[in-house]
Amino acid sequence: MDLGLSGKVAVVMAGSRGLGKASARLLAEEGADLAICSRDPAKVAAAAAEIAAATGRRVLHEALDVTRPEAIIAFAARVGRELGRVDVLVNNGGGPPPGTFDQLDDTAFARATELVLLNAVRTTKAFLPLLRAHGQGGRIITITSAGAREPLPNMILSNALRPAIHGWTKTLAKELGPERITVNCVAPGIVGTERIDELVANNAGRQGRSEAQIRAEMIARIPAGRFGRPEEFAAAVTFLASARASFISGTTIYVDGAQMVSTV
Numbered sequence: 001m002d003l004g005l006s007g008k009v010a011v012v013m014a015g016s017r018g019l020g021k022a023s024a025r026l027l028a029e030e031g032a033d034l035a036i037c038s039r040d041p042a043k044v045a046a047a048a049a050e051i052a053a054a055t056g057r058r059v060l061h062e063a064l065d066v067t068r069p070e071a072i073i074a075f076a077a078r079v080g081r082e083l084g085r086v087d088v089l090v091n092n093g094g095g096p097p098p099g100t101f102d103q104l105d106d107t108a109f110a111r112a113t114e115l116v117l118l119n120a121v122r123t124t125k126a127f128l129p130l131l132r133a134h135g136q137g138g139r140i141i142t143i144t145s146a147g148a149r150e151p152l153p154n155m156i157l158s159n160a161l162r163p164a165i166h167g168w169t170k171t172l173a174k175e176l177g178p179e180r181i182t183v184n185c186v187a188p189g190i191v192g193t194e195r196i197d198e199l200v201a202n203n204a205g206r207q208g209r210s211e212a213q214i215r216a217e218m219i220a221r222i223p224a225g226r227f228g229r230p231e232e233f234a235a236a237v238t239f240l241a242s243a244r245a246s247f248i249s250g251t252t253i254y255v256d257g258a259q260m261v262s263t264v
């Protein structure tokens with residue numbers, strides 16, 4: 001299947017490792033040039049060099065924190081100057097810290113709102129003019145979490161804010177539909193990345209149990225019998241980014257190996 005990504009330009013936020021990097025890599029393998037960012041200058045440079053070497057695509061990279069709106073605006077301006085267009089925007093960022101309601105104060109909720117909700121809003125605001133400029137439609141994809149539909153224990157910040165992204169996505173899909181810009185989410189269940197390693201360690205410490213026990217329990221809840229692989233998650237992002245997904249908008253693809261129990 002030709003995904004129609006050759007000659008396109010994709011921006012992947014928080015793309016130096018994990019789900020963002022895997023998505024960036026697959027988009028480049030399918031022929032897109034890239035712009036990626038993350039906070040750590042060495043890591044984002046290394047990821048860009050690795051993807052460029054493996055795919056032969058152009059990979060622009062920048063060190064920035066997605067909670068700094070002025071940095072996102074400057075990144076969008078640079079992408080416009082240097083890559084000339086944007087066809088695909090993948091909104092992504094680090095996950096908010098774990099914790100319960102009693103453990104997290106007003107400041108923690110405000111920070112998580114910046115990282116999860118306002119990150120997607122500000123990034124889309126900054127890049128939308130570039131998605132619109134060529135008049136050929138576009139793709140906006142936000143990485144969220146299966147916790148948006150089925151709340152995860154000890155993850156109240158994520159559970160509170162991911163559904164807001166889903167509501168924003170559905171609304172924006174309706175607003176941008178006439179411009180042939182689709183807007184969707186891809187929600188991971190448990191996909192093996194450093195984020196999951198950190199959450200496993202946190203749960204082990206909190207419960208006074210071994211990381212191996214925590215992992216085994218998590219896997220027991222996944223019918224597929226294992227964590228997802230980042231490239232499996234990236235396949236969903238890349239399909240939604242493709243020309244083939246032109247009538248899929250305002251929805252969420254869950255990549256969870258059938259872990260969730262909800263019917264709809």
Ligand SMILES: NC(=O)c1ccc[n+]([C@@H]2O[C@H](COP(=O)([O-])OP(=O)(O)OC[C@H]3O[C@@H](n4cnc5c(N)ncnc54)[C@H](OP(=O)(O)O)[C@@H]3O)[C@@H](O)[C@H]2O)c1
Pocket residue numbers: 013014015016017018019020037038039040041043044064065066067092093094095096143144145146188189190191192193194195196
């Ligand atoms: N993996 C899963 O199964 C899973 C499940 C549910 C939800 N999610 C969500 O999916 C998203 C990606 O998860 P992941 O597993 O790929 O995480 P990860 O392995 O920890 O990677 C996070 C990426 O985001 C970058 N990043 C973190 N904070 C940033 C910031 N403030 N500004 C710019 N870049 C930032 C990191 O690079 P730097 O450190 O260089 O900034 C890194 O490239 C997160 O929101 C996570 O909560 C993941």
